[in-house]
Amino acid sequence: MKYSETNEIWRLYPEFDFIEVSTLGRVRTLDRVVSNGKGTRVEKGKILKQGLNKNGYLRVAFRKDSKLVNKSVHRLVAHTFLSNQKKLPEINHKDNNKLNNSVSNLEWCSHKYNIEYREKYGKSSAEVSGCPVYAVNLDTLEISKFESQREAGRILGIVNQSINSVLKGRLKTTHGYVFAKAGEEDEIVKLEVEK
Secondary structure: OOOOOOOOOEEEOOOOOOEEEEOOOOEEEOOEEEEOOOOEEEEOOOEOOOEEOOOOOEEEEEEEOOEEEEEEHHHHHHHHHOOOOOOOOEEEEOOOOOOOOOHHHEEEEOHHHHHHHHHHHOOOHHHHOOOOEEEEEOOOOOEEEEOOHHHHHHHHOOOHHHHHHHHOOOOOOEOOEEEEEOOOOHHHHHHHHHO
C-alpha cells in the first residue's frame, strides 16, 4: 500500500498502548492516566519532538512506568506499518536519507542488503549537500561551480541521484553534463584540453 504525503494515517505502536505512529514518520502519545507515587494524574497526549542520535537517525524519548524510553523513529514506523514475516533485522531507507521516515521510504532488510544498497545508490542528498561540485555542459564545455550537489540539481533540473551516479562513476554523463567534486578538477581540466 502506497501512502501519499497528504494522506497521513496514524496507528497504535504494537509495543506500547499509548504511542501512535504515522505513515509520515511522526510519533505521538495519547492521553493516559499515570501513577506518580502519590496517586494518579492525566497526562495529555502530544506529538513528540524528534532529535538526532549519534548515528544521524531521528529518535524520540518518552516515559513508561517512570523509566525513560528512547526509540528510533524509523524502527517505530517499520514495526507499526511494515510486515516482517522473514524476521529481517534492519531497515533500509530507500532514498538513503536517514531523516525521511515516511513508510513508503522504508523496507525491512538484511545487514548485507543494507550495505550493498548504500554502496550501489550512494549517499543521500542531505549527506552530500555541503560538498561543492563542478558541472561541465558537454555542448558548450562551459564549466559551472555549485556550492552543493543539491544546488546543481535544483538549478540544472537534474535529480540528485543522477548527479551522484556520475560522481561515483556509475554513469559517465547525465542530461548533457559531466560532474566532478571540488578537489577532483583534473577531470574538468582534461575536458578543457580536449576542446
